[in-house]
Amino acid sequence: MLERIIDLRRSADEALVKDPQNRVSVQGISVDILRGAARPRGFARPVMLVPRHQRLHPASSSIGRVESAPGEWHSSEARRIPPDPAAVAFPALATVSGAFMNFAASTLTSPSSAPLTLPRSAPGTPWERRYARLLVLVDTVVVLAAVFGAQLLWLGPHPIEVSALPVSYTAVSVLLSAAWLVALALSGSRHRRVIGHGIAEHRLIIGASLQLFGLIAIGVYLGGVDLSRGYFLLSLPVGTAVLLGMRTACRSWLVRRRRHGAMTTRVVLVGGQQENSRVAAELRRRPEVGFVVVGVHALSDDALRSGWDGHQARLLRERLEDLDADSVLITGSAHLEPQDIRRIGWGLEPGREHLIVALNLVDVAGPRIHTRPVAGLPLVHIETPQYSAAQRVLKRAFDIVGSATLILLLSPVLLTVAALVRMSGPGRILFHQQRVGQGGAHFGMLKFRSMVDGADARLRELLVEQGRDGTPLFKVENDPRVTPIGRWLRKYSLDELPQLFNVLRGHMSLVGPRPQRDAEVAFYDDDARRRLIVRPGMSGLWQVSGRSALAWDDAIRLDLFYVENWSLVGDIVILARTLKAVVAPGATAH
Numbered sequence: 001m002l003e004r005i006i007d008l009r010r011s012a013d014e015a016l017v018k019d020p021q022n023r024v025s026v027q028g029i030s031v032d033i034l035r036g037a038a039r040p041r042g043f044a045r046p047v048m049l050v051p052r053h054q055r056l057h058p059a060s061s062s063i064g065r066v067e068s069a070p071g072e073w074h075s076s077e078a079r080r081i082p083p084d085p086a087a088v089a090f091p092a093l094a095t096v097s098g099a100f101m102n103f104a105a106s107t108l109t110s111p112s113s114a115p116l117t118l119p120r121s122a123p124g125t126p127w128e129r130r131y132a133r134l135l136v137l138v139d140t141v142v143v144l145a146a147v148f149g150a151q152l153l154w155l156g157p158h159p160i161e162v163s164a165l166p167v168s169y170t171a172v173s174v175l176l177s178a179a180w181l182v183a184l185a186l187s188g189s190r191h192r193r194v195i196g197h198g199i200a201e202h203r204l205i206i207g208a209s210l211q212l213f214g215l216i217a218i219g220v221y222l223g224g225v226d227l228s229r230g231y232f233l234l235s236l237p238v239g240t241a242v243l244l245g246m247r248t249a250c251r252s253w254l255v256r257r258r259r260h261g262a263m264t265t266r267v268v269l270v271g272g273q274q275e276n277s278r279v280a281a282e283l284r285r286r287p288e289v290g291f292v293v294v295g296v297h298a299l300s301d302d303a304l305r306s307g308w309d310g311h312q313a314r315l316l317r318e319r320l321e322d323l324d325a326d327s328v329l330i331t332g333s334a335h336l337e338p339q340d341i342r343r344i345g346w347g348l349e350p351g352r353e354h355l356i357v358a359l360n361l362v363d364v365a366g367p368r369i370h371t372r373p374v375a376g377l378p379l380v381h382i383e384t385p386q387y388s389a390a391q392r393v394l395k396r397a398f399d400i401v402g403s404a405t406l407i408l409l410l411s412p413v414l415l416t417v418a419a420l421v422r423m424s425g426p427g428r429i430l431f432h433q434q435r436v437g438q439g440g441a442h443f444g445m446l447k448f449r450s451m452v453d454g455a456d457a458r459l460r461e462l463l464v465e466q467g468r469d470g471t472p473l474f475k476v477e478n479d480p481r482v483t484p485i486g487r488w489l490r491k492y493s494l495d496e497l498p499q500l501f502n503v504l505r506g507h508m509s510l511v512g513p514r515p516q517r518d519a520e521v522a523f524y525d526d527d528a529r530r531r532l533i534v535r536p537g538m539s540g541l542w543q544v545s546g547r548s549a550l551a552w553d554d555a556i557r558l559d560l561f562y563v564e565n566w567s568l569v570g571d572i573v574i575l576a577r578t579l580k581a582v583v584a585p586g587a588t589a590h
Contacts (some may be wrong), residue, residue: 146239271332450486512537
């Protein structure tokens with residue numbers, strides 16, 4: 001192989017000045033001009049030439065738009081790659097250098113086959129490796145601080161040996177810290193498939209920590225070692241809690257970076273136009289998940305009927321290299337044959353480019369999804385929503401304890417707000433309104449009065465004036481009925497505090513879909529009526545995801561997601577986000 005490459009370079013040197021077209025034919029192999037400078041990932045990249053059937057149109061920005069023939073790629077973010085200075089100054093040398101590098105990467109292929117790719121030694125994209133190293137550093141600092149801090153607090157600063165063993169507690173702390181870090185690494189808590197996904201990441205950290213300390217406890221018991229229980233029991237919960245907190249902080253930083261377009265996975269969508277649009281809209285709505293659509297390889301009906309061939313594979317390979325994409329996301333898997341999906345995967349570079357298949361299913365939480373290969377078939381099990389007696393008892397107990405505790409803690413705030421409402425004008429302090437609860441039952445919802453007395457009589461008139469009559473959400477912009485004190489109470493959601501008594505009485509829950517009026521429930525279709533399966537809540541996904549700025553369809557989608565994917569951990573997360581929304585309400589709060 002090496003001799004073949006040397007012959008290629010020698011023959012190209014001889015033809016350096018003979019071919020003014022900068023095209024060298026060496027021993028029957030035709031090599032076009034390639035970029036000579038190394039790519040960031042170590043491969044040369046061919047200069048991308050726009051085919052005749054594609055036309056570049058100027059856009060409002062410096063990025064052009066490519067119109068493609070049916071069945072081929074289309075993107076609104078196609079980027080032209082500038083030529084390297086070395087390739088301009090020494091075109092023939094750039095040719096040979098690029099040919100040499102692409103030859104090593106197995107990209108000199110026959111016209112009838114898709115590119116053959118070889119594994120890379122360092123899997124993952126650069127940002128994933130940098131982020132994983134950051135997590136290693138954070139975990140190391142936390143574990144060392146927890147273990148040695150527990151030793152210092154419980155045993156004191158002086159060296160102490162373990163009873164009946166000639167080993168100091170300092171040596172035990174070193175071994176325990178090393179074992180803890182190894183357990184975190186072996187658990188996969190820093191794997192690129194896990195980082196940035198809170199519940200899965202936290203579950204792996206908790207599992208690794210508990211298993212390690214369980215094994216140590218069993219070993220100490222069986223070996224008859226008298227290890228300090230306080231030292232042992234202090235380092236585990238403190239270290240695990242701080243690990244979870246620091247991982248949460250790292251993930252928050254990662255989400256902020258992703259919202260600005262950094263540290264993301266660049267994907268090219270493959271499928272029909274309708275499927276591509278649906279998936280692209282979902283990913284664009286959730287930038288924090290880290291997927292950025294940089295291109296679309298649209299498949300026409302003719303292309304789907306003819307199957308995935310070498311022409312389609314070469315087009316996709318060119319687009320991946322041109323856009324520097326990391327992954328291929330198949331949006332229309334139901335329209336592609338299994339063999340076609342396998343061929344797409346064969347054309348990807350292992351370790352750097354990944355194949356993702358989207359199911360025709362949305363708004364399903366991770367714990368309800370289980371993948372199990374059966375007879376070579378990757379079967380995906382979707383657990384149906386369950387509302388067991390144990391879940392209902394757990395949620396009700398959480399509501400009782402939580403509401404009673406909050407009433408006691410917030411009693412000074414409740415009294416202060418009540419006094420402010422009394423001074424704001426005539427009328428009752430508490431506003432009582434009929435709302436629709438669980439199963440369609442009615443109950444009286446309590447709020448601090450934030451409007452002038454008799455405000456309900458003007459609701460229909462204001463809705464008609466703003467063109468909102470006949471819409472599901474009875475929201476009035478710049479509502480003139482709201483008092484100055486009421487406007488402040490609404491901004492910080494203080495007018496909702498009396499609903500803690502509704503929660504204590506069992507009419508509402510701390511977390512759930514917001515209760516609505518009869519007139520709003522009249523707009524429900526069969527899907528929206530599933531909101532009534534659970535108790536309405538003081539807060540919910542709707543409130544922490546945009547509050548008054550959300551459209552009706554988005555609000556219903558979030559409520560249904562909550563109803564079908566309820567968990568106690570999810571309720572705690574929503575309450576934490578509610579506290580953040582109350583303290584820093586933002587522009588959508590009114």
